[in-house]
Amino acid sequence: MKNWLKTLKTLIWKDLLQEWRSKDMLTAMLAFAILSIFIFNYAMELDPRQRAELAPGVLWVVITFSGTLGLNRSFVAEQEQGSFDALVMAVPGLGSIWLAKQVSNFLMMLVLIMIVLPVYSLLYNQNLFIPGLILTLVLGAWSFSAAGTLLASMTAQTRMRDLLLPVLLFPILMPVNMAVVKAGTGIMTGAALVSYQVWLTVLLVYGIIMTTISLLVFDYVILE
Amino acid sequence: MKQIELRGISKAYGRLSVLKDCNLKAESGQLLCLVGSNGAGKTTFLRVASGLLSAEKGKLLVEGDEWSLKSTEWRRKCALVAHKTFLYQNLNGLENLKFFSGLYQRDFSEADLRKRLADAGLTRAAEKQVRTYSRGMQQRLTIARAMLNEPEFVILDEPFTGLDKDGSAWLLHTLAGLKRQGAIVLMTTHDPQASLAVTDGFVRLNRGVLGEVLLTKGKAWGEIEPLLYPVATFSVEG
Numbered sequence: 001m002k003n004w005l006k007t008l009k010t011l012i013w014k015d016l017l018q019e020w021r022s023k024d025m026l027t028a029m030l031a032f033a034i035l036s037i038f039i040f041n042y043a044m045e046l047d048p049r050q051r052a053e054l055a056p057g058v059l060w061v062v063i064t065f066s067g068t069l070g071l072n073r074s075f076v077a078e079q080e081q082g083s084f085d086a087l088v089m090a091v092p093g094l095g096s097i098w099l100a101k102q103v104s105n106f107l108m109m110l111v112l113i114m115i116v117l118p119v120y121s122l123l124y125n126q127n128l129f130i131p132g133l134i135l136t137l138v139l140g141a142w143s144f145s146a147a148g149t150l151l152a153s154m155t156a157q158t159r160m161r162d163l164l165l166p167v168l169l170f171p172i173l174m175p176v177n178m179a180v181v182k183a184g185t186g187i188m189t190g191a192a193l194v195s196y197q198v199w200l201t202v203l204l205v206y207g208i209i210m211t212t213i214s215l216l217v218f219d220y221v222i223l224e
Numbered sequence: 225m226k227q228i229e230l231r232g233i234s235k236a237y238g239r240l241s242v243l244k245d246c247n248l249k250a251e252s253g254q255l256l257c258l259v260g261s262n263g264a265g266k267t268t269f270l271r272v273a274s275g276l277l278s279a280e281k282g283k284l285l286v287e288g289d290e291w292s293l294k295s296t297e298w299r300r301k302c303a304l305v306a307h308k309t310f311l312y313q314n315l316n317g318l319e320n321l322k323f324f325s326g327l328y329q330r331d332f333s334e335a336d337l338r339k340r341l342a343d344a345g346l347t348r349a350a351e352k353q354v355r356t357y358s359r360g361m362q363q364r365l366t367i368a369r370a371m372l373n374e375p376e377f378v379i380l381d382e383p384f385t386g387l388d389k390d391g392s393a394w395l396l397h398t399l400a401g402l403k404r405q406g407a408i409v410l411m412t413t414h415d416p417q418a419s420l421a422v423t424d425g426f427v428r429l430n431r432g433v434l435g436e437v438l439l440t441k442g443k444a445w446g447e448i449e450p451l452l453y454p455v456a457t458f459s460v461e462g
């Protein structure tokens with residue numbers, strides 16, 4: 001277990017250092033996210049009540065679409081020089097490769113959320129720094145990156161990966177999308193916790209299930 | 225590992241049969257050189273042997289015991305130098321070695337890693353990002369990276385690619401050292417004569433069929449060449 005954690009730490013260190021130097025993922029994600037928020041801002045003339053209802057949906061669309069761009073870039077370093085093979089040969093358990101990539105992608109999503117929230121708040125004149133909403137987005141981001149990392153590892157080996165990833169990912173993410181939007185809207189409109197509690201549970205359970213499935217099937221995905 | 229045997233290895237891509245019932249036995253301290261035309265299946269054979277690619281049929285015997293080619297234990301006993309360098313381009317030479325030694329749970333100090341870089345002739349490039357390296361420098365680092373886990377089975381797919389004269393000499397020296405330590409080395413090359421000094425046997429892969437091992441002991445290249453290439457061919461197999 002100690003070795004496994006050490007391997008995980010080493011893999012995450014590598015991913016973050018690579019990203020710090022190349023900024024492959026963050027540049028694409030942030031540019032798309034900020035542009036999208038600007039476009040939505042000009043496209044929708046809304047009163048304060050409508051803004052509160054729509055904010056979680058708009059925010060989540062921006063986050064998932066930007067996140068997909070990032071996921072597509074997350075295996076670039078491994079594709080460039082085939083280093084995925086070297087990882088497979090070196091690590092004691094293949095699941096650690098998936099988990100490290102998942103943690104790195106999740107951290108990128110958190111950075112994205114941390115930047116998107118103030119920009120959105122400023123442009124729409126709306127306070128989004130509500131603990132419940134942040135928790136919902138964080139849970140959603142974990143589920144999104146869990147499903148996305150597994151699919152990105154599969155599509156990374158294909159020529160049509162840029163097209164294939166969103167086509168495969170968005171149907172799988174339907175429960176997450178619904179749960180984030182429904183729970184977010186409940187929080188933003190000040191509804192009682194019981195009215196959206198079930199969606200938070202959906203998010204939590206989805207995250208746990210997707211993480212478990214990914215850890216179980218990653219060996220098969222990579223070696224077959 | 226005193227002896228390994230790959231028995232009855234077959235691999236197909238769809239209807240294209242790439243490896244047909246290939247058998248190979250190698251012993252500790254032995255270096256076997258796999259030769260064959262382009263498209264003969266050499267790289268596929270090496271990838272199957274390293275556990276990175278599944279074979280339809282065949283098994284691996286280590287000292288007579290059957291092992292799974294896809295097991296973690298087997299993969300971690302192997303080292304692979306392939307066409308691609310497996311290096312991270314945005315990390316420097318030292319960071320690449322530090323990263324892979326971490327994965328192998330080898331606690332090398334920075335001085336140890338610098339010594340390995342120095343042995344590979346990369347002292348001055350240690351802090352430079354790999355993307356700034358020439359092809360030959362990357363190949364040297366690739367070989368240094370592959371040796372980090374003190375492998376028992378070393379697989380080299382055309383390792384002389386990009387190496388200059390000094391680099392080739394260093395590689396031959398490294399291979400001789402691996403043999404002394406008892407490692408089994410399986411290598412492909414398009415210039416078998418260059419590696420004759422360290423090669424114990426040649427084996428030819430022809431249209432997916434692996435021939436008998438031709439031992440080199442006491443033979444000059446002039447004797448080996450006609451046996452290895454009985455008919456001159458300019459074709460590419462596919």
